[in-house]
Amino acid sequence: AQSVSQHNHHVILSEAASLELGCNYSYGGTVNLFWYVQYPGQHLQLLLKYFSGDPLVKGIKGFEAEFIKSKFSFNLRKPSVQWSDTAEYFCAVNAGSRGGKLIFGQGTELSVKP
Amino acid sequence: GAVVSQHPSRVICKSGTSVKIECRSLDFQATTMFWYRQFPKQSLMLMATSNEGSKATYEQGVEKDKFLINHASLTLSTLTVTSAHPEDSSFYICSARNTGSLYGYTFGSGTRLTVV
Numbered sequence: 056a057q058s059v060s061q062h063n064h065h066v067i068l069s070e071a072a073s074l075e076l077g078c079n080y081s082y083g084g085t086v087n088l089f090w091y092v093q094y095p096g097q098h099l100q101l102l103l104k105y106f107s108g109d110p111l112v113k114g115i116k117g118f119e120a121e122f123i124k125s126k127f128s129f130n131l132r133k134p135s136v137q138w139s140d141t142a143e144y145f146c147a148v149n150a151g152s153r154g155g156k157l158i159f160g161q162g163t164e165l166s167v168k169p
Numbered sequence: 170g171a172v173v174s175q176h177p178s179r180v181i182c183k184s185g186t187s188v189k190i191e192c193r194s195l196d197f198q199a200t201t202m203f204w205y206r207q208f209p210k211q212s213l214m215l216m217a218t219s220n221e222g223s224k225a226t227y228e229q230g231v232e233k234d235k236f237l238i239n240h241a242s243l244t245l246s247t248l249t250v251t252s253a254h255p256e257d258s259s260f261y262i263c264s265a266r267n268t269g270s271l272y273g274y275t276f277g278s279g280t281r282l283t284v285v
Contacts, residue, residue, distance in 0.1 A: 099213075099262070099276040145212065155226075156203060157264070157274060159213040 057082045057150050061160035068136055069168050075114040076163050078120075078146030088129040088156065089147040090120055100143070105129065116140070138169045171197050171267045175277025182253055182284055190248045190280045192263030197275075198243040199265035204236075207260040219246045229246070253284040 059083045064079035080086060090102040103114025110122040140161060146160040174197040182188050192202060200221050205213040217238050219225040225238035229249075234259075239247040249259055261280045267273035 089274075099264075101274070118278075120276055124237040147224045156215055158215065159205075162210075 057148055057158045059146055059148050059158050059160035061144075061146055061163050063163045064099045064161070065164045065166070067168065070138055071135045072167075074133040074136045074140075075133070076144055076146075076165070077130065078131065078160055079090045079127050080129070080146075080148045081127065082150045084150060087149040088120070088122060089149070090118070090129075090131050091113065091145045091147060091159075093143040093145065093162075102131070104143075109131070136165070136167050138167045141165060141167045152156070170196075171273060171275040173199075173244060173265045173267075173274075173275045173277040175199050175263050177280055177282060178278060179239055179281045181283070182282070184254055184284055187249055187251045188253055188280075188282060190250075190261055190263075192246045192248070192265065192277050194244045194265045194267075194275070195280075199267065200243060203262065203266075203274075204244040204246075204248050205236060205259040205262045207262060209260075214260060216248075227276040250282065253282070255284045258282055258284045269284065 058081045060079045088105040092102050093098045093099050096107050102118050103112050105112045105122045113119045118133050144163045147157040149155050149157050159161055174193045174195055186257045191283045195223045202219045204216045208217050209211045215228050216231045217225045219240035221243050227233045240246040262278040264274050
């Protein structure tokens with residue numbers, strides 16, 4: 056069965072620090088990968104997604120993620136975080152056909168200190 | 170952009186009663202909708218996939234007789250929690266697949282269910 060693992064449960068950073076959130080998945084075939092953000096009291100929003108092509112994907116709000124197939128990883132990065140990036144971040148995987156069910160990781164809570 | 174309206178946003182019900190949660194795609198047709206459950210500080214757990222006009226597909230361990238899903242139209246899916254118990258208290262989120270976009274999932278804002 057597919058599974059998604061996010062290594063960090065809670066990350067605390069100061070503003071302007073660099074961010075990297077880990078995400079690993081277990082599935083041997085073709086995958087589509089996503090990062091979502093959930094701000095306090097709000098619904099999930101898509102940050103970025105990877106289907107194929109360039110493994111370095113750029114998303115909204117300065118976020119990017121790199122797909123490393125050999126490591127089954129899709130880590131999220133941002134060079135300089137802001138206080139407004141405080142939120143919960145979820146990695147998700149859809150295996151096989153597009154449009155199928157998404158499997159989510161456990162989530163990482165990011166707290167950015169002003 | 171694509172919007173999914175989910176309501177109620179919060180509901181409190183007594184043990185033994187049933188609660189219905191609605192998920193509507195407002196400006197697109199959603200042949201497929203997904204229902205998730207999220208416990209505090211935890212991830213979204215997929216409960217079931219509903220397809221318009223057919224029976225929902227439930228994930229392993231999810232009681233289909235307890236969590237009734239109906240997807241009668243291309244814009245509406247409902248989740249009914251029957252004979253609710255306190256352990257059913259959770260945050261329920263729906264997601265709709267946007268058939269008009271290249272590959273889009275749009276999420277509702279969620280429903281906080283508290284069973285007392």
